[in-house]
């Protein structure tokens with residue numbers, strides 16, 4: 651049987667991420683980690699030892715932009731998979747207003763999140779727009795000789811914006827790792843084997859859970 655998102659599985663489980671979405675997520679994750687490590691090495695002489703560990707300065711400098719293209723490709727595919735589900739809704743505005751309950755784990759006082767809560771949506775869009783800035787400024791830094799002298803301000807802007815956008819993604823990344831791998835128990839497994847328990851869906855994404863149950867109980871046409 652072919653996999654599709656939201657498919658109900660035996661033993662009270664539901665498929666959250668089909669194989670293609672999982673694979674793409676890990677392409678984004680591994681390329682990002684490579685970019686993070688080599689990028690930090692170029693950013694500060696204090697961190698250059700990281701490039702030495704990654705095979706040397708020249709190899710890191712050669713591969714960094716290619717890894718950037720892979721990362722951007724994966725983020726663009728993520729956009730294809732998930733952007734429709736990441737649109738901000740009225741519930742998301744209420745979610746942000748109730749954030750104090752969220753941080754205290756008072757899930758029952760939160761407005762019902764759908765497949766993604768407002769925080770996950772913010773992370774998605776932050777990564778998406780930062781990836782566009784990183785790509786555009788990265789291309790300028792990759793081929794500076796292409797930039798005509800009268801447009802040299804593009805280089806200055808890129809030298810400034812590339813690390814700023816990268817630092818912004820690092821903040822996102824740290825929050826993402828904390829939230830997805832440690833705070834929401836069961837989430838990490840979803841990007842490994844794809845499924846979560848219905849209990850996880852009900853606890854963290856009640857509107858998504860209601861939708862799954864409604865669809866499962868709908869009469870077949």
Ligand code: HEM
Nearest residue numbers: 678679682725770773774777827830831834837838840841
């Ligand atoms: C080692 C690195 C990473 C780990 C351990 C990790 C872990 C996870 C987990 C567990 C989920 C599922 C969360 C859920 O559905 O409740 C997830 C989803 C997601 N990941 Fe990652 N991830 C990593 C790197 C990245 C990177 C670099 C990006 C940047 C594009 C990214 C973007 C996303 C997005 C947009 C989602 C869906 C929304 C969300 O759950 O926040 N991840 N990740």
